[in-house]
Amino acid sequence: MLDSVLALAQGFSVALEPTKLLFALIGVFLGTAVGVLPGIGPALTVALLLPVTFKLDPTGSLIMFAGIYYGGMYGGSTTSILINTPGESSSMITALEGNKMAKAGRGGPALATAAIGSFVAGLIATIGLALFAPWLVEIAIQFGPADYFALMILAFVTVSATFGDSPLRGLTSLFIGLMLGLVGLDALSGQARLTFGVPELLDGIEVTTLAVGLFAVGEALYVASRLKHAPETIEPVRGSLWMTKEDWKRSWKPWLRGTALGFPIGSLPAGGAEIPTFLSYTIEKRLTKHPEEFGKGAIEGVAGPEAANNASAAGTLMPLLTLGLPTSATAAILLAGFQQYGLNPGPLLFAEKPDLVWGLIASLFIANVMLVVLNLPLIGLWVRLLAIPQPWLYAGILVFAAMGTIAANPSPVELIMLAVFGLLGFVMRRYDYPIAPMVVGLILGPMAETQLRRALQISLGDPMALVESPLAATLLAIAALALVAPLIFKGLSRFKAEED
């Protein structure tokens, strides 16, 4: 406990250096500016801005990343409220009530409760991260390869099968990701896999190329294909920006409840902010004194889910930093950001580079404060960004996507992959395949394989070693359960529907 406080103080002394503060500020600003663009969620924001950080020192660029991540989340909620185009599924709930509030001329308070709620949630969740991370590191340091392998299997199942609409489509997305993860030289034996004689493929497929292709190019193609059928409208922010006393009174409890749901669920290797935001919405709907407003723009329905969303985003940093386990598309891209400097998050990073890890955690606090100070006064600027004509907006996004890809890896092959992944992303959107499992599969697949083979090397090939550790056995059992759980959930929800 005291150790965390000391370590965090050390982290602040890194993060409060003027140059680091500047990186945090740039990150927050860029993150919000890009995140506010319609259809762009935090994952894509981070992926698009990755090349900007290529030439910085690791600590500085990771601090900038933290700012981009949090900024992207704030920006995304602004878009959800004002034009009802959530960048990712976790801000769908915000769009639900928030956009109704904006239509009723209460856009200002909706933005304010989202921003302040995100601040409160981010603050509490980051404190939770600082307190619990060292504790989890202590545990994680005893994990063997079999435990890691089981943890990754659990992450695969929860990310792809448990929380999606259709386990079949989620698993299809996951396994295409795993297949892409095979491409390149095998880490243990040096065997080339799925390269088909193309030298550019020997290094494997870049996570950012896949993410930018699926998210940016795929989204642009999809929006263009739908343009004639569903035009978007921006709600102007009318009236006072500030929340009334009544708004505050109705918001603070949902903020805290949302945080209490978001942080623990986000920290589990379960992945996704969808569950906590959805739960938060359901709970607020039950507890509110104004049930008649739900569905027509209830402030609780914005405050709670927004807090839950941000708290779970901070929560996903827990398995990412302590175990090196990404449980969302955004976390997978953040991991790619770490790897670009040869850094591997996990218990060892805490021991070897405490300045970097704690500097990053401290800068999360700083980014959070900067956002709440910057965001509300600058709302006019963000709204103007929303007014960029759509053709230029998406054309600009594609230019940046191509630029980032070619800067990371100067070869036309990389651009061809970007185009192929873009087309894939378009088809997946049309047929309702989830995208995150593919990104997680690409980055976690090779890691899981390495752990599996290590475990089997230690046991001289005896597969029983995979379930001999009680932890590994438990995790695998949960994974098996999580694979069948959707069927049970479906049964339950039908039961509930009949009851209503």
Next chain:
Amino acid sequence: MTQQEDDRPEGRRGDPVGFVIAAGLLALAAAVAWDASGMGAVSSYAGIGPSAASWTVAAALTALALGTVVSAVRGKIPVPEPSDHAAVLTILAGIAGMIAIISFGGGFIPAMAVLFGLTARGFGRRALLTDLGIGVALGLFVYLGFTKLLALSLPQGPIEHLF
């Protein structure tokens, strides 16, 4: 259980799209399996070698292809919303043009101009020349910003050599 399946009105029985997706998954599985079959023998002490993961993925993709066939027969493939194919093809042409220009040494700025112009056209703009001009300006701005300020290398062509 039958009632639950009827909950979803979307999807028609025997939707051909499902069979196309399944065929695609089978093709991927075949490619992975073909690649795995060319790998060396399993190293003796380690239990499994590099081909084991390939075989697992190939098997899983085959199973998913079968699952897709079943869901197509049952009419559980979502029916997509109507799509404007001309718009999609215009943007793809922009991307292809961009790749071609960079591959043949035309440089970053003209490539971005073509990408920008054709994407904007795909989104319904009619003023192609204006948009190409904006693309040139944006490409120049990005090129100078990233090569001079951030020291990244971007593809060079005749125009870029002027700077």
